[in-house]
Amino acid sequence: MTEGSETTNSFKRELLQALPSLRAFAMSLIGNSHNADDLVQDTIMKAWAKQDSFEMGTNMKAWLFTILRNNFYSKMRTRGREVQDSDGLFTERLSVHPEQHGAMDLKDFRKALDTLPDDQREAIVLVGASGFSYEEAAEICHCAVGTIKSRVSRARDSLQVLLKIESESDYGPDAVSISQVRDSLVK
Amino acid sequence: MGIDKKNHYREPDLNTGIDPHSEISRNLRAVYREVESEEIPAQFLDLLEQLDAAERSQSKKDTE
Numbered sequence: 597m598t599e600g601s602e603t604t605n606s607f608k609r610e611l612l613q614a615l616p617s618l619r620a621f622a623m624s625l626i627g628n629s630h631n632a633d634d635l636v637q638d639t640i641m642k643a644w645a646k647q648d649s650f651e652m653g654t655n656m657k658a659w660l661f662t663i664l665r666n667n668f669y670s671k672m673r674t675r676g677r678e679v680q681d682s683d684g685l686f687t688e689r690l691s692v693h694p695e696q697h698g699a700m701d702l703k704d705f706r707k708a709l710d711t712l713p714d715d716q717r718e719a720i721v722l723v724g725a726s727g728f729s730y731e732e733a734a735e736i737c738h739c740a741v742g743t744i745k746s747r748v749s750r751a752r753d754s755l756q757v758l759l760k761i762e763s764e765s766d767y768g769p770d771a772v773s774i775s776q777v778r779d780s781l782v783k
Numbered sequence: 784m785g786i787d788k789k790n791h792y793r794e795p796d797l798n799t800g801i802d803p804h805s806e807i808s809r810n811l812r813a814v815y816r817e818v819e820s821e822e823i824p825a826q827f828l829d830l831l832e833q834l835d836a837a838e839r840s841q842s843k844k845d846t847e
Contacts, residue, residue, distance in 0.1 A: 604835065604838060608831055608835060612823065612831070615827060616818075616819040616820070619818055619819070619821070619823075620815045620816075620818035620819040623818045624814075633824060633826070633827075637827065637830060640827060640830055640831065640834075641830070644831075644834045701810070702810060702813055705810040705814060706814055709811075709814065721815065724807075724808055724811045724812070725814070725815035725816075726815070752807060755807050756807065759806070759807070
């Protein structure tokens with residue numbers, strides 16, 4: 597085996613390993629799974645074409661996320677934001693697991709997440725779910741670490757407000773005191 | 784899961800404000816993992832095979 601094909605194999609292996617997380621990130625950006633997979637497909641082709649510029653041993657996942665994100669925003673700029681049905685986005689996936697306990701809560705959460713501005717949603721997803729540090733997230737989003745921190749913090753505040761509203765309307769006024777107790781435990 | 788140290792995966796560390804055990808963090812990870820735990824669609828595996836095969840035949844030509 598030549599040295600070139602070994603490099604290609606390990607590139608391919610690492611790319612495959614990062615794919616599940618890359619898809620989940622694409623879903624959080626775009627919502628609908630069909631478009632998310634189109635975006636992932638484009639990202640794979642771009643990454644493959646640029647593989648010489650990737651240094652093996654560095655963070656492949658962050659590199660792929662950056663390519664996917666750049667690709668997403670350049671498409672948004674040329675096409676404009678597509679109209680999405682209000683129940684689309686992450687919410688559509690709920691139907692797959694209706695039997696799951698606590699699925700109601702997750703559905704509410706998805707809706708709340710989908711209402712966040714794009715920059716806040718991607719920040720909280722990258723740091724809170726994809727497993728990136730603030731520094732890595734800042735690199736992926738081409739912004740300062742402080743910007744990521746403030747976006748995450750605003751996203752968290754909005755989610756707290758949104759989720760509290762949900763629980764109040766679901767369970768009546770008692771839910772307020774429950775969430776206050778919960779907050780005091782968290783702090 | 785196809786996540787290892789090489790990809791620098793770590794448990795989300797939300798040390799500036801989000802408690803990793805908070806409801807928000809748990810929900811965030813649950814939503815994400817639901818997609819992450821799906822099988823990689825065959826279209827991606829096929830695509831990688833094709834890219835790989837194209838590259839191999841190209842490098843073969845180059846060395847001839």
